[in-house]
Amino acid sequence: MDCWSCGAERGDALFCTTCKILQPESKKEDWFAALGVEKKFSIDTKALAKAFRTRSVKVHPDRFAQKSAVERRLAVQHTAKLNDAYRTLSDPHKRAEYLMKLEGVEIGGEEQRTNDPEFLMAMMELQEEADGAKTAGAIDAMLERVEGIRTGELDKVRAYFDDGVGERAQIVRALDALRYYMRLVERLTARREEAS
């Protein structure tokens, strides 16, 4: 690859080895690579946070406030990507979805959406129960229950990615279900705030 600014061969480096100018991000790089961590489900979140900060220091737009317009633009793009990568990988559910995406399975996509009547029925029942919880105490109890279910589903996801336990189709459904639970928690939390 050639440097966009001076034209010298720069390899894959973030900064041109010749003129030291910031280069465009690599589109081949996945988010694990962007943050420099191993591509797997169980990761050290402290090390991930550290990697995020170390990398942000290098490419943040504040570092380029007095540089050329192209460099400032590139800095925003690098940083937006890092921010997105970190937000995704620091959350186990989003991280699992991203790993699936790298395997070619888009969670939440039309073709993946479950139409298993049993599952949908269970979700509707849970939803109805949640709607019925009016007092702060009832909402708290409901939140605790949904959190419990979520933890159970996440354990299945972990076992699949870390130890190869279970079928992919099951995990895709677990991830889909986790989306429902997440929305349910969001809604309950909002109502919990109103109730207090």
Added chain:
Amino acid sequence: MGLLQIGGAPKAKCAGRVAGIDLGTTYSLVATVRDGSPTVLLDDEDRATFPSVVWFGEGDARVVGHDARTKAGGGEGTVIASAKRFMGRAQVEAQADDELTPYVFSSEVDGPVVYFDLADGRRVTPIEVSAHVLAALKARAEEQLEGPLDGVVITVPAYFDDAQRQATKDAARLAGLTVLRLLNEPTAAALAYGLDQKKEGMFAVFDLGGGTFDISILTLDDGVFQVLTTGGDSRLGGDDFDRAIAEHFLASQGVEPAKAAPDVAARALAAARTAKEALTEADEASLEIEGQSHTLTRSQMDELILPTLRRTEKHIQRVLADVGLSGDELDGVVLVGGSTRVPAVRTYVEKLFGQKPLADLDPDRVVALGAAVQADLLGGEGPRDDVLLLDVLPLSLGVETMGGVVEKILHRNQTIPATAQQEFTTYADGQTGMDFHVVQGERELVSDGRSLARFKLSGIPPMGAGMGRVLVTFEVDADGILHVSAEEQTTKKRASVQVKPSYGLDDETVERMIMESFQFAQADVDERLFVEHRVEAERIIAALTRAMEEDGALLADDEREALNAGIASIEAAVEAKNAGLVRERVDQLDALSADFAVRRMNQSIGDALRGQQAEGLG
């Protein structure tokens, strides 16, 4: 602007004389970095704080700061204080507040901006009031730094929404200031505090000012200040303490607070504030309200302000839940803002967090000091590179979908700058335009959230229904302000985006205010506007000419002719010294050259950039 992206201006930002401004509800300050350490600039009487108060008299008569405050509650003219409370709000929202108020809101105008009525019948917006305060601080800094300011960092409450941030930027523009960055107040405080005390770990910043409340949790690690979560209420502060006290005594005299005359309200509020301040040290204070003397004890005040103070609790619980910790697990709680001097506030914070809060730095000054440091980082000479701030978006942004439901595109507490992309498909044959409505907040229904703006896309190439795929990019910059761009995916043609903000002033109005001799004589204004536009025009022409020389091969003949004609038309407008026309034609040329800019960028930077656009960030 397309042209700027192809490298027209090598150094658009300044290097040199910079300052940090804490534009507060009741007080404002200005600070700068001297010999490596931030310092607050004092006035002739060695005062750091500058009341955010403006008195408007007949004609151009105007007094700002300490002298304006002494005019409150009687006499000629009109005193406007706490304008920050009304930034980015609509007239109808301000009027709906059923409380003791010293303001006369204009009844004649109804719109997306608050207007105050002045005694002589004129009207002013909070943006103009803030601009007068900023202009005074600018003058203080320029006098002491011996020269014009190249740029400033202005602090805003972390919980300010897009409209409130934009209003602050507009005020700075009216005051003739170049804004390097809008910085969140608790983040600024953490920066000053962390650097001063050389602390590391996870901290909460409890920032209770005159009119706003913020609560943020940050990690400080090896020079990186990363905000993890933020919450707050941009209408909760010491002003509400004053109001509670004033309303109590007015009620005891048989005056219904919401119906009190503005001058009565102003005097009662001033008396309440003085008593509150005295009670920081004393156990008892006396105050006079409309000819009657009262005694206020500290415990009586504590009781009066408790309902206001309690409003902070849910925000605190929420940010603690965000990081999954209890208050006593944090490495510290930093107090910021003048209202944290009130002993009851300190006791309350200590109880909620289960630890004694830190107040090693002056809570009035720490925000301005942090702003000065950030200004130095961005625009100073030889800025330091061992410190970095990572801040977050305070409120989720979403797009209105079918049935008035909000689909979130960017989430609260996402680190900024942040981008998100979403594809929309055309639904009619030959459709060339598309509208969407952006809302901010956490609620599910548009009707419960707060509208940010309506965006109108045009220039989509006509295609069959469902064939046009428009990729819309939402980008929140480091100031926390949203920008939107769009491109049709089959033809790679950029759509033009028109923004209609739901609150605040439009660009033309701000420009007109500058014209209407905001702080300059009319001739100066015209000259300044013209120079601004001429410089911009020259920069764009130079960039475009160079681009056409280097990459002329990317242009078809008719395109080159059109661009040349555009350049000639700008030169003619410059010749005619017509500022408005220069601007209009620069905008036209910019739109005209956008495709060329994209082609050129793709070529010169390689296809990597395009890859980023097309790949999507999901």
